[in-house]
Amino acid sequence: xxxxxxxxxxxxxxRGQQVTLRCSPKSGHxxxxxxxxxxxxxxxxxxxxxxxEERQRGNFPDRFSGHQFPNYSSELNVNALLLGDSAxxxxxxxxxxxxxxxxxxxxGSGTQLSVL
Amino acid sequence: GNxxxxxxxxxxxxxxxxxxxxCTYTATGYPSLFWYVQYPGEGLxxxxxxxxxxxxxxxxxxEATYRKETTSFHLEKGSVQVSDSAVYFCALMRSGxxxxxxxGSGTQLTVLx
Numbered sequence: 078x079x080x081x082x083x084x085x086x087x088x089x090x091x092r093g094q095q096v097t098l099r100c101s102p103k104s105g106h107x108x109x110x111x112x113x114x115x116x117x118x119x120x121x122x123x124x125x126x127x128x129x130e131e132r133q134r135g136n137f138p139d140r141f142s143g144h145q146f147p148n149y150s151s152e153l154n155v156n157a158l159l160l161g162d163s164a165x166x167x168x169x170x171x172x173x174x175x176x177x178x179x180x181x182x183x184x185g186s187g188t189q190l191s192v193l
Numbered sequence: 194g195n196x197x198x199x200x201x202x203x204x205x206x207x208x209x210x211x212x213x214x215x216c217t218y219t220a221t222g223y224p225s226l227f228w229y230v231q232y233p234g235e236g237l238x239x240x241x242x243x244x245x246x247x248x249x250x251x252x253x254x255x256e257a258t259y260r261k262e263t264t265s266f267h268l269e270k271g272s273v274q275v276s277d278s279a280v281y282f283c284a285l286m287r288s289g290x291x292x293x294x295x296x297g298s299g300t301q302l303t304v305l306x
Contacts, residue, residue, distance in 0.1 A: 081236070110292070119197075119282050119296030120237070133293055167236055171292055182292065184229075184236035 079104060081170050081185035089191045090158050098153040098188045102170030109151040110182065111143060114165040126151050127173060155190075163192045195220045197283050199297035206273055206304050214268040214300045216257075216283035224285040226250075226259055226266040227294070231280045240268075240281070273304045 082101045090096050102109050108127045112120035122135035126145035145151045149170075155162055166189075169182040200215040218226065225244045229237040241250030246261035255270045266283060283297040 108292070112294075117299070119284075119298050120294070122293045122295070125293065135293070169237075169294075181239060181242075182294065184238070186234070186236040 081106075081168055081183050083166075083168050083185040083188050085188060086186070087189045087191075089193060091193050092158055092160060094158050094192075095154065095156045096158060096190060098155075098166050098168075098190070100151045100153070100168030100170075100185060102149050102151070102168075103183045106170035106172045106183070107149050108171045108173050109145060109149065110169045110171075111151070111153045112167040112169065113137070114167055114187070116164070120167055123153070158192045160192050163190060165189050195224070195285060195287055195295045197285055197295055197297035199281075199283050199300050202299070203301035203303060206302070208275055208304055208306050209272045210304075212268070212270040212273045212277075212302070214281055214283075214302070216266045216268065216297060218264050218266065218283075218285050220264075220285055220287055220295075222288050223261075224287045226257070227284040227286065228255070228257055228266070228268050229282040229284060229296075231282065231299070233279075237282065273302075275304045275306050278302055278304045 084099045110125040111123040114120040124134040125132050129145045140156045142154045165187040167187045168185045171182050196219045198217050227242045228240040230240045241252040243250040243259035249258045257268045280299045282299045284294045
């Protein structure tokens with residue numbers, strides 16, 4: 078059973094460019110959340126997708142957008158990259174209707190984005 | 194708002210030493226509390242959790258008790274191993290928050306043989 082998979086694992090971009098990161102949730106999971114983890118910091122919530130819609134959003138600008146596909150996979154897009162966007166981007170998946178297990182998130186290994 | 198405060202790191206211990214990593218939180222309502230572990234080059238793994246006051250989460254020799262009166266969720270292990278070297282994150286999930294986690298800044302643990 079594959080866990081949460083993210084691609085690519087590493088990415089280097091320059092300021093002003095746009096980037097797309099991809100996430101495939103754990104088998105059977107229907108909800109995908111994205112987090113940004115700056116070096117030496119804890120992850121910060123970007124947004125969550127469920128039923129192909131953004132359900133909740135953290136304190137991130139509109140440059141950060143996303144999408145969820147019918148197969149539950151998801152993309153994170155960042156436009157007009159800034160140096161400060163350099164971070165590890167983590168995807169987490171869960172299953173909406175699993176009772177108390179709703180709280181159990183499974184994380185991928187992340188995409189390390191470097192903005193030069 | 195919600196926040197999590199972890200003890201300043203890094204922490205360096207000898208093998209078989211006792212481990213405590215302090216965590217306190219601020220949240221409205223009754224959040225669920227978590228400890229996640231991140232090994233080098235990997236994503237986060239759930240270590241343990243507690244969903245209500247006085248609950249004790251435990252896993253792989255690690256324990257943490259949900260203390261509502263002190264708003265704390267300290268992580269403990271009686272005898273650490275070299276393989277426990279990792280970054281540990283305390284986190285909370287507020288009820289009704291669509292499973293949004295709020296993390297602390299992490300504590301780097303290094304265990305020396």
